[in-house]
Amino acid sequence: MDREFLFFNSASELSKTISSFEHSIIICDENIRHHCLQHLEFDHNIPVICISSGEKNKSLQSLEQIWDGLIRFKAGRHTMVFSMGGGVITDIGGLAASTFKRGIPFTHIPTTLMGMVDASHGGKTGINYKNYKNYIGTFVKPSNVYILPEFLKTLEPIHLYSGFAEMLKHGLIADVYYFNSLKQLDLKEVFVETERLVPFIEQSVKLKNIIVNKDLQDYGLRQILNFGHTFGHAFESFFINEHSAHGYFIAAGIVCESYVSLKRQMLSEDMFGEILETLRKHYKKLAIKPMDVQIITELMVMDKKNLQSGISCVLINGIGNAIYGNIISEDEVKEALNFYLSHA
Ligand SMILES: NC(=O)c1ccc[n+]([C@@H]2O[C@H](COP(=O)([O-])OP(=O)(O)OC[C@H]3O[C@@H](n4cnc5c(N)ncnc54)[C@H](O)[C@@H]3O)[C@@H](O)[C@H]2O)c1
Ligand SMILES: [Zn+2]
Structure with missing residues (x-):
């Protein structure tokens, strides 16, 4: 099992758990921001790095955008990076965190069925490089995987x-x-x-x-x-x-x-x-x-x-x-x- 693999019954329960970390940063895409993130409420401001959705953005450019965000928001070993989204986001978010300053902690919050049953488990992270799918990546398991099944309600x-x-x-x-x-x-x-x-x-x-x-x-x-x-x-x-x-x-x-x-x-x-x-x-x-x-x-x-x-x-x-x-x-x-x- 992942170190902590948890199901949540409500958005407020998940929000509370995310809020409990000392320093958090959320990575997502525009669809997740609209459909999922808006249901969460935190007791303090949590910075969000939002990249463009879709497989074509599982790219070096998006990875750089995330690394830039991690620098801007002063991420370090005390930070928990939450990659919240489908397999594209968990793959690239895991890669960004596992390589930033030689690796900082990250938690996956999968919002697609593919993410919940497959992509967020097993420790493979990655991006596509030129035309080569998943050619750049690491094997690093997330610290936690948090699942809120109701996120699936807005999925196509x-x-x-x-x-x-x-x-x-x-x-x-x-x-x-x-x-x-x-x-x-x-x-x-x-x-x-x-x-x-x-x-x-x-x-x-x-x-x-x-x-x-x-x-x-x-x-x-x-x-x-x-x-x-x-x-x-x-x-x-x-x-x-x-x-x-x-x-x-x-x-x-x-x-x-x-x-x-x-x-x-x-x-x-x-x-x-x-x-x-x-x-x-x-x-x-x-x-x-x-x-x-x-x-x-x-x-x-x-x-x-x-x-x-x-x-x-x-x-x-x-x-x-x-x-x-x-x-x-x-x-x-x-x-x-x-x-x-x-x-x-
Ligand atoms: N690391 C692994 O072991 C592993 C395993 C399987 C797949 N993958 C990777 O996962 C990727 C595919 O993942 P996917 O199928 O989740 O696709 P995806 O991440 O592209 O998500 C599909 C679409 O749904 C949107 N979306 C996500 N959650 C939503 C929600 N709750 N409501 C509304 N819209 C939502 C996204 O913005 C996107 O447009 C591929 O890049 C594949 O290589 C990795
Ligand atoms: Zn597959």
Whole structure:
């Protein structure tokens, strides 16, 4: 677990906890300032560093803007930096704090489902550099993660479904019972009654932490968290100009990687059918055409996680049991893509 992983029932409870720190600075973006920060009330003035929202601003320029703010607001080891936002803010805020004066304390306050179940846990911080995603970063865990589920009420549905795909992934790689309970959720209901998500967020965090604590720096086991991401990243690059979100590509990646697992007889027809049905229910199919198969395959060959010997992919040996480091052939990739475009 993170040193302190806490759920809050109200904005005032969270405000009180933030106020209790001797010297605090908040990092956020303009959407968080408008939708989340305005609900908090502090008993003294807390400086805010606000950067522009979105993946394209997870950049060196925004990092400099944050470092400048930390200098202006006299941050030091006595300071607690609160990075409050989605994965973009927690990644860049964690990087800014973990490098400023060789590292000052920081706490994540995730405001997206992706942030609550995934991005704010596990100690990866980072920015994109030129066209390279997450190439500059550190492995430093936050001092605390504070979660106020009601922040999810203003989040666009696209971002709720995006985070949910990572939750399904957690079940598929590590916990069949969790996957089964996620399958039964009525998302339209729980995305409104957000407090009902608490046990599910807790379980995702628990599963992620078990994996990360065995391999913080990502040399082995942690790679299982990339299930769905070998195909998923290629889809994300291919559809770079579409208005979508990461989890939608991961959902499609999960279908393809489950299909490869089926073909390798690691997954039964029944299990594969269950996975396919669950993903179909929540995620619209990506608009891939037969002529795109070659380009997507080439994108996968170029992916940074690939070894010289081929495309490395996480597969599942039954639901709840992932295996990393499988080298899959271009023919297997094409077969999975052809399955996806004709059946998924
Ligand atoms: N460090 C990790 O382990 C890890 C894991 C997964 C993802 N990530 C990173 O996370 C990023 C994606 O995170 P994300 O999906 O949270 O996207 P995001 O941070 O871009 O947030 C999505 C959008 O929602 C807005 N927003 C956030 N909270 C809101 C709220 N409560 N109400 C209204 N609007 C709100 C944001 O301003 C943004 O426009 C990627 O950069 C990815 O690399 C990191
Ligand atoms: Zn992901």
